[in-house]
Amino acid sequence: MKISTDLRRLALRAAIAATIASASGMLHASNSATQDVDITVQNVNEISVGTAVTLTINTAVAGADPSGSATSSYSITTNSATAKKITAQLVSALTAGLTLSVNLQAPSTGTSAGVTALSTAPSDVVTSVDAVAASALSISYAATATVAVAPNTYSADVTYTVVDDS
Amino acid sequence: MSLCPRLPLLAGAGRRIACCCAILLPAIQVRAADVSVLGVPWSLMVGVAHLQAGAGTEFESPIVSDVHLAFLSITNTGGASWNLRIARQDTMQWPDGVSISLRRSGGSGEAGLASGTSYLALTNAPQEFFSGTGDYESVEILVRLDGVTTATAPGLHSLTIHYSVEVP
Numbered sequence: 001m002k003i004s005t006d007l008r009r010l011a012l013r014a015a016i017a018a019t020i021a022s023a024s025g026m027l028h029a030s031n032s033a034t035q036d037v038d039i040t041v042q043n044v045n046e047i048s049v050g051t052a053v054t055l056t057i058n059t060a061v062a063g064a065d066p067s068g069s070a071t072s073s074y075s076i077t078t079n080s081a082t083a084k085k086i087t088a089q090l091v092s093a094l095t096a097g098l099t100l101s102v103n104l105q106a107p108s109t110g111t112s113a114g115v116t117a118l119s120t121a122p123s124d125v126v127t128s129v130d131a132v133a134a135s136a137l138s139i140s141y142a143a144t145a146t147v148a149v150a151p152n153t154y155s156a157d158v159t160y161t162v163v164d165d166s
Numbered sequence: 167m168s169l170c171p172r173l174p175l176l177a178g179a180g181r182r183i184a185c186c187c188a189i190l191l192p193a194i195q196v197r198a199a200d201v202s203v204l205g206v207p208w209s210l211m212v213g214v215a216h217l218q219a220g221a222g223t224e225f226e227s228p229i230v231s232d233v234h235l236a237f238l239s240i241t242n243t244g245g246a247s248w249n250l251r252i253a254r255q256d257t258m259q260w261p262d263g264v265s266i267s268l269r270r271s272g273g274s275g276e277a278g279l280a281s282g283t284s285y286l287a288l289t290n291a292p293q294e295f296f297s298g299t300g301d302y303e304s305v306e307i308l309v310r311l312d313g314v315t316t317a318t319a320p321g322l323h324s325l326t327i328h329y330s331v332e333v334p
């Protein structure tokens with residue numbers, strides 16, 4: 001009978017298909033699980049400078065104010081995705097007649113502003129600093145004193161700050 | 167007496183084949199296994215504390231190593247041998263050069279397991295991590311993070327670790 005034959009063929013094909021599918025599953029039987037991992041990289045903008053320096057103002061050219069110089073160093077690490085700059089400023093005003101200037105070596109990704117006279121307002125000393133880690137970069141200090149400044153020891157604190165270069 | 171009373175429409179060779187299939191199928195289905203992660207999503211903050219020596223230096227590499235990530239449970243193996251594979255799927259832009267590596271701790275509860283005690287860096291393609299036979303309730307997984315530098319953009323970086331167990 002035709003109906004019976006068709007049903008037999010259908011059942012046979014289904015059984016073979018089930019066997020193949022099951023055999024396939026046997027070879028690749030697996031189960032899985034997942035775990036999420038989140039890494040947050042924080043903004044890092046670190047700068048440090050060397051130990052205190054002493055400038056002795058004991059040289060003078062006839063007709064010019066006496067002057068002195070000293071060197072130090074600084075290190076910087078920034079991972080900023082946008083450019084940064086370094087500013088420098090005096091914590092408090094210098095005694096009248098004294099001047100202090102700095103010249104910072106730029107890291108590989110920045111640009112030095114060259115010799116910059118310091119005041120109590122922030123001055124850009126290095127600009128366009130991209131992500132970098134650099135150490136032992138030079139700082140050159142230069143000071144002058146007019147003849148009106150009494151011989152003595154004077155202290156000055158300089159603050160260096162890494163800020164956005166906008 | 168028919169061994170396959172539920173297949174009355176089949177006869178001859180077709181009936182014999184189908185009958186064998188019906189007998190084999192339950193035995194085949196036993197050969198599966200489950201893997202589950204006993205642990206929460208893992209997170210890490212990388213910051214100033216991870217610099218090698220403060221300003222002027224790079225981030226440490228590795229940032230962390232041999233830190234507990236999770237416990238894995240491999241069950242329902244029916245005593246069969248299995249392979250555990252791992253892969254990663256980046257759900258956000260994963261930074262170039264940064265890698266997550268896993269290893270198992272090799273603790274006392276892992277006797278009989280093969281491979282997996284050396285760090286294996288996750289890739290998008292599944293890799294065999296370790297293998298064993300039978301059920302294991304608590305395989306400790308440790309993580310190492312390498313390659314974070316100042317060139318790595320600050321922000322959140324995420325990926326998903328896929329563990330899969332296969333019964334050959």
